[in-house]
Amino acid sequence: MFVAVRYLKALKDNRSLISTFALGELKNRYRNSVLGFFWSILEPLLLLTVLYFVFSSVLKSGITNFPLYLFLGLIVWNFISKGTTMGLNSISNKANIITNVYFQRAIAALSSNITALIMLGLEFVIFGVFLAFYGVVPSTTILFLPYLIFLVFTITLGISLPLSVINILYKDMQFIWNIVLTAGFFVHPIIYNANMLPSGLHEKIDLIPTVRIFEMMQDTVLYGKIPTLYDFVYVTITAIAILGVGYMIYRKFEPRIVEMM
Helix, strand or coil, X not given: CHHHHHHHHHHHHXXXXXXXXXXXXXXXXXXXXXXXXXXXXXXXXXXXXXXXXXXXXHCCCCCCCHHHHHHHHHHHHHHHHHHHHHHHCCCHHHHHHHCCCCCCCHHHHHHXXXXXXXXXXXXXXXXXXXXXXXXCCCCHHHHHHHHHHHHHHHHHHHHHHHHXXXXXXXXXXXXXXXXXXXXXXXXXXXXXXXXXXXXXXXXXXXXXXXXXXXXXXXXXXXXXXXXXXXXXXXXXXXXXXXXXXXXXXXXXXXXXXXXXX
């Protein structure tokens, strides 16, 4: 507990370094590209167009406000995918700095996740335009959205921290993680509604906290439904647990980061 508090204080003291890394990574991501930051918006839009055509015209999803349902799932999943992938490479991409300058190594993964969060914010602006275009006025339940995003950020950071150090030891980790992300895309209710699944399967995948958060986001943003107290407690506790376990794994390998690089 005291170690965690000390680390949080160190992160607070290094706010300027975190923002420098986060903004620098955002600029470097689109450096030399013609459209620059617009790729952050175009990527989910292009995927939305393809998936919408397939699942509305060909497979007939039957989901109310399907374009919005699909877009919301895509941008949140993109955040998880980008956040964990950038977090996985956060230390290895800063090898020259890490081997020459000392700072709390957790800053690398944290700044990568903040970069992904900024990109998510840009995508939510476009999502707001989509809401207006389809004439959907969200209920006051949308006020739960910031907290749900915070929980997704917490989980993503909890995954990114151990990935960032394990990737230094085992370079195969990046390929394994790509497979996990591909499988995760189809496990989460993005192109389908979880209620379409058999009850036994639905109950099992609902144990995955991000799956439940996706459902809570869809309910609060698109359908004006308030999730149960149990859902809020469950996703909050599991998010904290994932961050805690991820932090402990990270701490185990952190002293060996420089010698492993």
